[in-house]
Amino acid sequence: MASQEHLEKMQLRQNYRNLWHTDLMGTIKADTPYCCFALWCAPCVSYLLRKRALYNDMSRYVCCAGYMPCSGRCGESKCPEFCLATEVFLCFGNSVASTRFLLQDEFNIQTTRCDNCIIGFMFCLQQIACIFSIVAMIVGSDEIQEASQLLSCLADMVYCTVCACMQTQHKVEMDKRDGKFGPQPVMAVPPVQQMSRIDQPIPPSVGYPPQPTYGQPYAYPPAPQAQGYPASGYPPAQYPAPGYPPSGYPPSGYSR
16 A cells, blocks of 8 residues: 555656756756765765755654655654664665655656656666676676676766765755745736727737837728619609509409
């Protein structure tokens, strides 16, 4: 049941309409000092960001933000600070992902295709490094062993870099939430709309820039009247003609 709910949430996130304030490729430029801080002190940054995502209210804390089977079963309500510290040190990857899901569900943020490609590349590289390590252990070749070590080192570097960029992305998004980029734009009340009437040749331009007028509104000319209608001498003066109908018409005994 829980796995089905998590699957439905993952599918729902694909329909979110908002975007991150900065993508993963732009996080280093957006906040370089914090990105370096997230690279060298990743668990500490994860702790601070989760607490900030909860609006510094640790009574709302649940292990892995409620997205894991162990959530709510680790005694978080008794000592949330200790449980969060344990989470970020022992389950660092889950802590970063949980904070990300928490922000996405709160602000309806979708992950762009570029970010998905970067995260997918990180996971694929880790799986390939794991497969190479297993093959090197089975075969016992020194060359394959060295290749697996280099690949594992590369996978770890990519993992640490992507996690640092993700945490910087979360921090920038919460800076936007807390108004550190300036006040949010206030939606103004639209002006009162007016309906055009029949006696108005031109409808009012409410909410639109005034259009240039080129002279007066066009007035249609009156319809021409026919001259001498009806024609003179019509109908004739003596109508019907004398002697019509003839005598004896209709015949006797005729009825309609």
